[in-house]
Amino acid sequence: MNRERGRGARPESAMSSSSEHTSSSLGTSEASHPTEGQILTIGGDGLANLVAPATKSRARGRGQKAPAKDETISLAAGNVKALGGQMSALRLRQMAERPDYGARGRLIQLWTNWFTFSIGSKQPVVVYQYDVDISSSSLSKMDKDRRQFIFWEAVRQHPEVFGHDPSHFVYDDGKILFSREELLFKGGLKNGTLEFQARHPRETRTFEWTMAIQKVRPDPIILDVSVSAVPQLVRRDTLPIQCIDLVLSQNRRYPFNRFFELWYGWNQRVYCFPEFMKDNRFNNNLGEGKEVWRGLFASASVGQGYRPIINFDVAHSVFYQDMTLADFATEIVGRNRNDMNRPFNMKERELLNNAVKGVKFQITHRGAEKRVYRAKGVDEAPVNIRFTKEEANGGTREVSVAEYFAEDYGPLQLPNMPTVVAGGQKRIFFPLEVCKLYRPQKVPLSISQNERVKANMIEKTRLDAPVRKQVIEKLVKDACLNAREDPFLRSFEINIDASMLSVSGRILPPPTITAKDKGKRDTACHFIERMGSWKTENVQYSTAATCSNFAFICMNMPATRQKEMQEFCYLLVNACRERGMHFDTNVPEEGNERSRGTQPYYVSSIKSDRELDDAFHMCKKETEKHYDSPLELVFVCLDGKDARRYGEIKSLGDLKYGIPTQVVQWKTISAILRSASERRPNNTLQQLILKVNAKLGGVNFKTESQKDDLWQSLTNPKSATLFLGIDVTHPGAHEVRESQSIGAVVGNVDFACHKFDVSYRVQKRFHEQMVHFTKQLKERLFAFLSATKEKPARIIVFRDGISDSQFEAALHEEVTCIEQACRSLDPEYKPKITYIVVQKRHHTRFFPQQRQDTGQGQNVPPGTAVDTVVTHPIDFDYFLCSHLAPKGTARPAHYVVLFDESNFSSDDLQAITYRLCFHNARCAKSGSIPAPTFFADLCCTRANYYLQHFLATFNERSEEDMERALEVNERLKLKMYWI
Structure with a gap:
């Protein structure tokens, strides 16, 4: 893609390009070819570039000057001959260039999780790109794992096309293939179709396969970063970086070596099977049949000085555990193992049905045959489902699923658990105990974003900075990312320095934060630089809001909580007053002088969501009738998190009634009351009133300008x-179509x-x-x-x-x-x-x-x-x-x-x-x-x-x-x- 300077800098001469594919849509890239005097190479951002003579740009701004670019560029890649194509791209607007480097702030020395690497020791590395299409008349759909195995099986079966060294290829397990050598098919053709037979290890049947391989571009891609200064960048393409990223993970995605049994590749990440993770402190069990896997993220780029660098980072993702569907079902519905065979009620069936829908599982009752199915859902128990069974003598009789398994495979141990349903129009029923979750299998994002799973995931994968650094370095070592142990790195001539880069940073001075003192004068807050925060004790808000009335809606509030709600309002209003807010509702509380002037005029206690709209209406009506002024704020207290209910509250308050709302949970109120009774700092309450002041039009703190x-x-x-x-923001997987x-x-x-x-x-x-x-x-x-x-x-x-x-x-x-x-x-x-x-x-x-x-x-x-x-x-x-x-x-x-x-x-x-x-x-x-x-x-x-x-x-x-x-x-x- 074009990366150009900002408007206001001197314009550079327009250049033209010829491309095989053109598109004006967001995020698409075009494939272009160099003209005479240009080279396709990795540019400043690690993308493929067409490089041509440059024009100097003026330096801008203050501070340390950015290094000037050379006006011309030598063809360091070896005078690659012109690849054709005419340039015709009109530059509408130029992208900003770095004017200088920052100088302000105290210096700090840092490590960063970027590592240097080199490509090619003597000659530039040349690669060819191909499009791969794998199909079988026996299969309508093909997942990543199947494509991966079938492709590399084809490489093994056709040495006349691929040669005898698989490390000359990297494949993205989809459509893209990069090759160190140009492929030649029968008759010297550069494109071809292979037909062969292969059986995936998880299948018992051998299928006929067709693999069509089409050369994407006539000319090679040169992975070269030896150019010391890149001038005007006319065209940028992600292909060289895409190729390098694939090389980095290919040894762990190649199904015929020892690493394939230890790692599972997914996009730019490879995850280590938990049983091979050499870290006993890492508890990966998330519950509900799910576990977190740790892996390594890798992505190449080019840093300052046009130095090629790789970003390595620890990666985590949610996978299904290695367990039977029976065990999975007990975890989903929250039963213990001693209670597995009790019939499931409707609610449990529904929970399990939602959990297994779309999940891949293997059958275990046919010996070596480990056929994989995708679950459609669950149905009745095996003892309750009957079908017509064909006998060996040609007759038929009606049997239950439980009877069928007892006769052919042995009696079921859990005949009262539901069955899992697979197949298409002809449904197939399997008892849960003869099914096992397919592994490795990533949990879909819509499920892994479940609140409980997400919370467990965050807790188990959180790594403090020193630990994260150690884990990254260990993962790089364990992945054997060196040319000696990785044949793909060796073949593509990539050498990685296994040490993190050192970089200088600067700690910028913070602005002065101001508030008001008790005399309403501006005063600077005490800033704690190490914490990035400032103290708020004994200061008032810069602009304190006024609230003369408010109402309270309580969801499922028992009578015993009435006093808790009153005490919360008392603490809230007084905390607001301490920050300078005028918060006086003038509602006397009979028999409780302490709470005078701190209580809502109207309190509505409701039992269901259907009453919410009426509660808002009554709060507004009664409060405005009493004060002869608009209702200014509504607190809504819930008994737990509920996204649907929260959305309704905000829709009613923001859209229908035009009243600011503040939702709080009972557990939050309880925490605030507990802190008050123990005379501890009430940080939760302080956070709450910050929001209240801002919603009512106030300004909490200001940053002061220096002269x-x-x-x-x-x-x-x-x-x-x-x-x-x-x-x-985009719709989530769980949201309506x-x-x-x-x-x-x-x-x-x-x-x-x-x-x-x-x-x-x-x-x-x-x-x-x-x-x-x-x-x-x-x-x-x-x-x-x-x-x-x-x-x-x-x-x-x-x-x-x-x-x-x-x-x-x-x-x-x-x-x-x-x-x-x-x-x-x-x-x-x-x-x-x-x-x-x-x-x-x-x-x-x-x-x-x-x-x-x-x-x-x-x-x-x-x-x-x-x-x-x-x-x-x-x-x-x-x-x-x-x-x-x-x-x-x-x-x-x-x-x-x-x-x-x-x-x-x-x-x-x-x-x-x-x-x-x-x-x-x-x-x-x-x-x-x-x-x-x-x-x-x-x-x-x-x-x-x-x-x-x-x-x-x-x-x-x-x-x-x-x-x-x-x-x-x-x-x-x-x-x-x-x-």
Whole structure:
């Protein structure tokens, strides 16, 4: 894909390209061929590049200068001859380049889980790409495991095509094959079809197979990173990196060696079978027939100085345990083994049916035949299912499944357990005791995201930073990733340095956090740098909100909890008052002078969800009748987590009635009361009132501007900045088919960037690009203008949720939408735009080299920035770990600047990013990502609750209907009701 400089830099001459495939859709790549004087090679981001003579770009910003690029490039790959094709790509917009390196902050030495490697010692490594299509007339579907075995069996059976060394090939277990040598078929043809017979080890039958192999491109791919300086990058392709990634895992995915019995490959990860995991401290049992497997993630790239590097990280995933379906069933329904044969009731059958649907299992009652089936569900017990059995003499008789097994395979031990159903139109019933879960088998994401499984998974896989570092190094060693033991690495001439890279980071200075003292004067909060947090004792909120009335809805509240609820309200209101909030409901509590002025006017106790709407209506009606003013806040107390119920509460409060709501659980109230009775710090209560103040329009804390600093310029009313956070959420696997993706744009509505508002839109399922971006941006611009009476001079966007392959579309399409939205206000209105991508789903980690440099949990301290060694050699990107991770290993956010008309320096953008991490109204500590981005993610989740409630309640399913389902009540506009 194109990776170009930001607008405002000197434009480079347009170049043209010829490609076999073209596409304008988001995330697609084109295959192009070098012209004379160019070479297909691994570029700065580790992608295949067409390299041509370059033009110098001007240096920008302050700090340490980024190294200048050579104006020309030598053909270090050996004067590869022209591969043809004409270049005709018009550059619409250029991607920002790194202007310099950051210099601000205290230096810290770090280890990172990136490792260097080299390719080819003397000559460039050349590979050929092929498309593979495997089919059999006897099978309609083929899974990854079957394709994997059949392909390598074909390699063994056809040495006339593949030769005698399988290490010359890497296969992705799907459609893609890379070969060190050009394949020749019968008659010297470069494409061909092979027909052969093969039997998968888990089958008893031998099938006829057809494998068609088609050369994808006429010319080879050269895996070369010897070029010391890459100039203008015209075309980028992921194929070389894809090939290297496959080489890294192929030895553990090759079915005819010893490693295949120890490891299981899945995409860029290989997981170790638990019985071979040499770590007795790792308890992998998750319950409910599931276990967590530990493995190794590997991905190649190119770092600073165009040095090839590999990212190794520990990976975890949920797999089914090695057990019979009978044992699996007892775990699912929560029985003990002594109670297995008791008949299942309807609820247990339903639980088990949902758990086994789609799961692969093997039969065990036919000796060597271990045929694999996929479960359709469960049915009656074997003693209750009858069918017609054919006798040896040609007659028939009716028998039960239990009788059939007793006669042919021996009596069943558990005849009262359900049967598992397999097959198509002709259903096959198997007793659970003769079935075993197929292994290895990953648990589907929709099941592994189950709250209990997820919580167990997080707890068991959490690794503190020093432990994670040791585990990664051990996994790299155990995987034998060296040319001596790995024939595929040896064949592709890849040599890996098994030591983690050392990198210098900087601990950025935090902003000054201010609040009010008891005299309502601004005062600085005490900041604890090692914790990334500030103390809130004896201070009041910067802008304390007012609440003159509130109501309380309790779900399933017994009479014994009435006093608990009153005590909670007393503690809550007094805590709000201590922070400066005016919270006086003037509701006398008869016989309880202590609680006077702290209780809700109206309390509704309900038994079921059907009463929720009526409860809201009565709270609103009775409270507003008493106070002659709108109801300002509703607390809803639940007896446990319930996503469906939560969605209904938020839909009623935000959409129908326009009342901010705060949901609390009884266990949370109990914890708050317990802390109060024991006179311990009540952190849970403090977190709660932070949200309450923000929902009612207050500002908890502010970041102070220093005289003449950048932030003062950005928040100056005459040169104000609109900060935007953008995210798109997609339907989960458990959500209804009609559910759509939702795009959220969050923007500040004040100069100081403490108050935010949001625009939601429904868009096509799984479409990451913002479809209604221009409309949403216009709403954010109008909201900012309405609230501040000024148009922003700058717009700084933090875009979440897009990957590297989508940068080009985001750059060209979403930045254009911003410009169009600005012109809709005024044709001459052209604010300076900066567009930054925020990436959280990556595997880069940093580990302090010195113990004295560690934060809590021995992680890097908050504010640690890295923009060298493992960052892109050309593009403007940086890592920033802005938060405290008290448990586990801190994951830094990765920021990529796609576009920058303000010509910010590295220090500038890193400082802006870090400061915005302190603007999260939910807590008194720095967040892991800037507040606008975090809020956009939060709002996407909130809008999805609206949508799911709408789809579960109404039959209308058009996009217009779903759009209306996200319309927030006018009373809540410009309020942070979603916090």
